[in-house]
Amino acid sequence: MLAVVRREYVQGVRNKGFIISTLLAPAVMGVLFLLPALLVTMRTGGATRLAVLDLTGRLAAPLAEALARGGEEEVRPPRGTRDEKFEARFAVERVEPGGRPPEEVRRELERRVAEGELDAYLVLPPEVLDGGPARLAARNTGDVFTLEAIRGALGRVVADERLRAAQIDGARVRELSRPVEVEQSRVTKHGEQPDESRGGGGFVFPFLVGAFVVVAIMMYGQVVLSAVVEEKTTRIVEVLFSSLRAFPLLLGKLVGVSLVGFTQFAIWALMFLALGLYGGGALALSGGAFTLPRVPAAALLLAPFFFLVGFYVYATLYAVVGSVVTSEKEATQVVMPVSFVPVIAIYLAFPVIRNPNSAFSFWVSLVPFFSPVTMLARVITEPPPAWQVALSLAVGAATVFGMVWVAARIYRTGMLMYGKRATLPEIWRWARRA
Amino acid sequence: MSDGRVTLLLDRVTKRFGDFTAVDALSLSARAGRIYGLLGPNGAGKTTTIRMIVGITEPDEGRVELFGRAVGPEAQNRIGYLPEERGLYRKMRVGEQLRFFGELKGMAAGDAERAARRWLERLRLGDRAASKTEALSKGMQQKIQFIATVLHDPDLLILDELFSGLDPVNVELMKEVVLELKAAGRTIIFSTHMMEHAEKLCDDICLINRSRKVLEGTLREVKRGFGAGAVALRAEGADGVLEDPSLVRAVKPAADFDEVLLADGADPQQLLRRLVERGARVSKFEQVEPSLRDIFIAKVGDEA
Numbered sequence: 001m002l003a004v005v006r007r008e009y010v011q012g013v014r015n016k017g018f019i020i021s022t023l024l025a026p027a028v029m030g031v032l033f034l035l036p037a038l039l040v041t042m043r044t045g046g047a048t049r050l051a052v053l054d055l056t057g058r059l060a061a062p063l064a065e066a067l068a069r070g071g072e073e074e075v076r077p078p079r080g081t082r083d084e085k086f087e088a089r090f091a092v093e094r095v096e097p098g099g100r101p102p103e104e105v106r107r108e109l110e111r112r113v114a115e116g117e118l119d120a121y122l123v124l125p126p127e128v129l130d131g132g133p134a135r136l137a138a139r140n141t142g143d144v145f146t147l148e149a150i151r152g153a154l155g156r157v158v159a160d161e162r163l164r165a166a167q168i169d170g171a172r173v174r175e176l177s178r179p180v181e182v183e184q185s186r187v188t189k190h191g192e193q194p195d196e197s198r199g200g201g202g203f204v205f206p207f208l209v210g211a212f213v214v215v216a217i218m219m220y221g222q223v224v225l226s227a228v229v230e231e232k233t234t235r236i237v238e239v240l241f242s243s244l245r246a247f248p249l250l251l252g253k254l255v256g257v258s259l260v261g262f263t264q265f266a267i268w269a270l271m272f273l274a275l276g277l278y279g280g281g282a283l284a285l286s287g288g289a290f291t292l293p294r295v296p297a298a299a300l301l302l303a304p305f306f307f308l309v310g311f312y313v314y315a316t317l318y319a320v321v322g323s324v325v326t327s328e329k330e331a332t333q334v335v336m337p338v339s340f341v342p343v344i345a346i347y348l349a350f351p352v353i354r355n356p357n358s359a360f361s362f363w364v365s366l367v368p369f370f371s372p373v374t375m376l377a378r379v380i381t382e383p384p385p386a387w388q389v390a391l392s393l394a395v396g397a398a399t400v401f402g403m404v405w406v407a408a409r410i411y412r413t414g415m416l417m418y419g420k421r422a423t424l425p426e427i428w429r430w431a432r433r434a
Numbered sequence: 435m436s437d438g439r440v441t442l443l444l445d446r447v448t449k450r451f452g453d454f455t456a457v458d459a460l461s462l463s464a465r466a467g468r469i470y471g472l473l474g475p476n477g478a479g480k481t482t483t484i485r486m487i488v489g490i491t492e493p494d495e496g497r498v499e500l501f502g503r504a505v506g507p508e509a510q511n512r513i514g515y516l517p518e519e520r521g522l523y524r525k526m527r528v529g530e531q532l533r534f535f536g537e538l539k540g541m542a543a544g545d546a547e548r549a550a551r552r553w554l555e556r557l558r559l560g561d562r563a564a565s566k567t568e569a570l571s572k573g574m575q576q577k578i579q580f581i582a583t584v585l586h587d588p589d590l591l592i593l594d595e596l597f598s599g600l601d602p603v604n605v606e607l608m609k610e611v612v613l614e615l616k617a618a619g620r621t622i623i624f625s626t627h628m629m630e631h632a633e634k635l636c637d638d639i640c641l642i643n644r645s646r647k648v649l650e651g652t653l654r655e656v657k658r659g660f661g662a663g664a665v666a667l668r669a670e671g672a673d674g675v676l677e678d679p680s681l682v683r684a685v686k687p688a689a690d691f692d693e694v695l696l697a698d699g700a701d702p703q704q705l706l707r708r709l710v711e712r713g714a715r716v717s718k719f720e721q722v723e724p725s726l727r728d729i730f731i732a733k734v735g736d737e738a
Contacts, residue, residue: 002537003534003537004538006534006537007526010530011525011526230523230524231521234521234522234524235517235519235520235521236521236522237521238485238490238517238521239515239517239521239538239582240538241488241490242488242489242517243510243511243535243538244507244510
């Protein structure tokens with residue numbers, strides 16, 4: 001059996017696919033995370049050229065001023081968030097009707113927008129002050145950041161104007177109605193600690209961990225699947241079975257592949273650590289608001305174990321699938337329903353993160369098919385009692401052994417069946433046969 | 435060389451798949467230092483029988499004894515099995531592949547590597563240890579698989595269609611190696627449906643057809659038991675004599691003579707006397723043993 005473990009491991013680690021994915025995955029991840037942020041902040045082209053036709057006669061000047069500030073509120077939220085990156089710059093042109101009928105001026109503006117002389121024009125009819133709509137016409141109505149900036153600026157200018165009409169000082173009102181900041185901290189048995197993740201991260205992070213575990217499980221399940229299919233189609237299995245029972249053979253294969261997985265994670269962890277030490281300081285200096293959510297040490301310690309449970313549960317299923325099909329192509333079809341189950345686990349993570357200690361969360365985090373995601377989510381959000389974690393792992397381990405044992409019987413028969421795919425009743429019979 | 439020790443014993447072994455009986459109450463025994471031919475047409479039950487011997491499947495009834503004990507994991511390490519359907523890991527290097535198969539059979543890695551090097555040299559593949567398996571020709575892969583079978587120096591060798599896919603030069607090479615192994619006291623089960631190969635190699639044979647044993651014994655016994663055999667005859671004016679059914683079963687024309695198959699109980703001497711009496715001019719009269727091929731066709735052909 002050790003020979004099987006070693007072969008799977010050495011072949012797995014030396015595989016080109018492994019080397020490429022180990023080196024490339026962090027790069028791809030980085031690009032996937034950074035690229036959208038870069039692209040969204042990147043403004044191609046200059047300032048938005050906006051013409052304002054003010055029929056109230058009172059709004060154009062303050063609006064131009066507000067837009068010149070980038071559409072930002074006067075009272076900024078404390079700790080500049082990334083919103084400021086999206087600010088739109090404007091070149092505002094105030095259009096005076098000069099006695100001409102407004103409709104004629106509007107048509108003129110429309111023509112200029114259409115010809116590209118302007119990007120947009122804004123008509124402020126007198127009713128705006130009494131709650132009527134303003135009209136914005138633009139070539140590109142998809143630039144939500146620009147639209148949002150104009151709407152925000154206009155809203156404040158109109159509100160100010162209305163307040164002034166009622167003889168109330170707008171600046172004073174805004175100052176008095178400033179929003180309240182809520183500082184979050186996390187209470188654990190070891191006392192209180194400030195929560196850097198500020199709510200949003202606390203929700204997203206366990207979900208990301210879950211997604212990572214699921215992706216890893218499916219990736220390595222796929223490795224097991226193709227290895228089994230190879231041995232079946234090339235008939236190597238005849239020689240293997242003439243040397244080794246199905247159970248140690250299957251177990252050896254699973255152990256070998258799981259070690260390959262751990263090697264990859266270890267490499268990634270080291271790369272991440274090195275990058276963190278090197279880049280972390282630089283990042284902090286640049287004042288980036290990129291704070292990593294604090295991961296409880298317990299979660300880091302437990303993650304490998306739950307990965308193991310998940311990997312063995314699913315890889316066993318993949319191995320069974322591999323043993324009953326007749327070709328790689330067929331395997332990808334049959335494996336579809338199996339691949340859906342871990343996705344369900346990710347969906348289950350949502351209610352669990354919202355309510356980590358409910359009865360629902362408890363039961364869901366015991367089921368080995370889901371526990372790698374759900375229990376980890378609980379550990380990260382609101383650590384459950386240790387016995388629950390232990391129970392979940394124990395149930396997982398027991399299930400794994402039971403499954404490998406049953407799977408070995410199916411595997412043994414399935415691997416020697418050539419020519420046709422086994423039916424479910426047949427598989428059931430093989431599993432029951434002593 | 436043969437000490438007559440029974441290495442492998444099958445006692446009324448039966449294997450069924452659903453309603454189909456693949457092997458029906460088959461008994462046989464193979465002795466050390468001899469080559470035992472397991473013969474039969476495709477689908478006769480040879481592969482199923484072999485799978486029970488090597489412990490891949492278990493018989494529904496009967497018993498398989500190896501080295502005097504029921505088959506089990508410890509016996510498996512003393513068997514080398516070359517399946518008819520060959521298979522190697524395509525992506526592995528030859529040397530690693532052989533080491534893996536050696537380790538599977540309980541060898542230490544170093545021993546397996548040394549044995550692999552020795553065998554690669556012996557089969558003229560000494561420079562291929564570092565090649566990827568998929569880069570080798572089919573014939574080379576066959577030889578690699580043969581090495582994987584004998585690497586751990588098994589006492590019982592099961593070779594299923596050993597020569598398929600090999601060119602004549604390699605067939606001779608493999609024959610040589612098999613005879614060496616026999617001389618070294620190994621028991622060899624040689625399964626094939628190519629009677630020409632079996633005839634040249636086997637000491638004992640067992641012919642199975644439709645899940646049952648049709649005949650068993652040493653090659654000599656089998657041939658003798660098959661009847662007087664045949665006569666290669668070239669004669670003029672033999673008409674009449676060859677048509678006598680009490681004497682002649684069939685006449686098969688060959689290149690420049692006729693192969694006369696004698697009827698059961700007929701004596702070649704009698705045929706010669708009758709020919710002379712008849713006044714035939716006999717230019718060739720040679721008693722020939724029935725070939726295994728003839729026996730095979732006679733025993734299997736009328737049913738198939």
